[in-house]
Amino acid sequence: EVQLVESGGGLVQPGGSLRLSCAASGFTFSSYWMHWVRQAPGKGLVWVSRISSDGSRTTYADSVEGRFTISRDNAKNTLYLHMDSLRAEDTAVYFCPSGYDSFDYWGQGIPVTVSS
Amino acid sequence: QSVLTQPPSVSAAPGQKVTISCSGSSSNIGNNYVSWYQQLPGTAPKLLIYDNNKRPSGIPDRFSGSKSGTSATLGIAGLQTGDEADYYCGTWDSGLSGYVFGTGTKVAVL
Numbered sequence: 006e007v008q009l010v011e012s013g014g015g016l017v018q019p020g021g022s023l024r025l026s027c028a029a030s031g032f033t034f035s036s037y038w039m040h041w042v043r044q045a046p047g048k049g050l051v052w053v054s055r056i057s058s059d060g061s062r063t064t065y066a067d068s069v070e071g072r073f074t075i076s077r078d079n080a081k082n083t084l085y086l087h088m089d090s091l092r093a094e095d096t097a098v099y100f101c102p103s104g105y106d107s108f109d110y111w112g113q114g115i116p117v118t119v120s121s
Numbered sequence: 122q123s124v125l126t127q128p129p130s131v132s133a134a135p136g137q138k139v140t141i142s143c144s145g146s147s148s149n150i151g152n153n154y155v156s157w158y159q160q161l162p163g164t165a166p167k168l169l170i171y172d173n174n175k176r177p178s179g180i181p182d183r184f185s186g187s188k189s190g191t192s193a194t195l196g197i198a199g200l201q202t203g204d205e206a207d208y209y210c211g212t213w214d215s216g217l218s219g220y221v222f223g224t225g226t227k228v229a230v231l
Contacts, residue, residue, distance in 0.1 A: 040220070042166075049123065050158070050166065050209050052220035066219050100165055106213055106220075107156035107171035114165055 007031040009101050009112035016118045021091050027084040027101030027112055035059070035079040038105045041086045043097035044114070053099070054086065069095075091119045124149060125210055125223035132229035137200050141226045143193040143210035149221055153213045155193040157186055158222075160207045169208075170195065202230050 013025040027039070041053040054065045054075040063075050074087040084101050096119050102108035126144045133139045143155065157170040168177055170186035173193065185196040193210055210223035 042222075049207075049225040050160075050211070050222040052211075052222065055220070064218060067217075102166075104168075106154050107168060108158070108166070108211070109168055109171075109177065111165040111167065 007103075007110045009103065009110055011099060011101055011112045011115035014099065014115035014117045016120065017091055018121050019092060019119055021119070022087070022089045023091065023117060025086040025088070025099055025101075025115060025117070027086075029082045029084065029103070032103070032110070034082040037103045039075075039077060039084045040102050040104070040108065041073075041075060041084075042100045042102055042108070043095075043117075044100070045094075045097045048097075051097075056084070088117075091117075093119050095119050123224045124214060124217070124221050125212070127208075127210060127223040127226045129224070130227045130229060132231050133200050134231045135200055135202065138196060138198045139200060139228060141195045141197075141208055141210075141228070143195070143223045145191050145193075145212065145221075147191060148216035149191075149212050149214040150188065150193055151191040152215060155186065155188050155210055155212045157184075157193075157195045158209045158211060159204075160209065162206070166209065197228065200228075200230055204228055205230050 008030045010028045040055045056075045072090045076085045098114040100114045102111045154172045158166040160166045173188040174186040183198045214221045
């Protein structure tokens with residue numbers, strides 16, 4: 006059974022940092038592109054970032070470019086999102102779906118709240 | 122903010138069919154595959170349709186997808202109360218160099 010389990014979320018002050026993790030199991034993690042997608046309370050889905058299967062290529066949404074860093078450890082079957090200079094508008098539930106041009110599997114999501 | 126436009130809501134009686142449109146441009150839908158996702162209340166999204174019209178294993182054939190030019194459509198036939206959810210289209214946008222989702226459509230079963 007495919008499982009994606011996000012962790013590392015929580016409450017952080019504006020300007021602070023946070024690192025999200027996504028533990029994968031049940032599929033060949035190292036063969037899949039991975040993404041981060043977020044959803045602000047009561048709002049729609051917004052793509053945040055993606056990383057190639059080998060970790061050599063990354064892409065970011067303009068809204069997080071320069072502040073967020075996506076990475077992966079294929080030996081640990083884990084995806085990461087390091088978030089710096091957090092703003093109130095980064096408050097959302099963060100998901101880590103797998104896939105290239107469609108998102109086959111999704112984790113349950115992890116909430117991140119940026120507030121003083 | 123989204124570059125893909127969907128109707129905010131659609132509704133129909135049980136057993137009927139609804140269609141959800143997704144309008145984009147040549148930089149996204151016009152030149153890339155479209156996917157559709159279902160998000161039941163309080164849960165993570167789930168892939169319903171990929172590559173414009175293909176269904177993943179386990180998705181009933183009541184769900185169908187199509188694409189024409191810069192628009193895509195999701196059809197849900199034989200509507201059930203369990204289909205009440207938010208539905209999103211999604212595709213790659215070559216101009217933005219990023220994945221884009223539609224504005225989302227809430228389906229209500231009357």
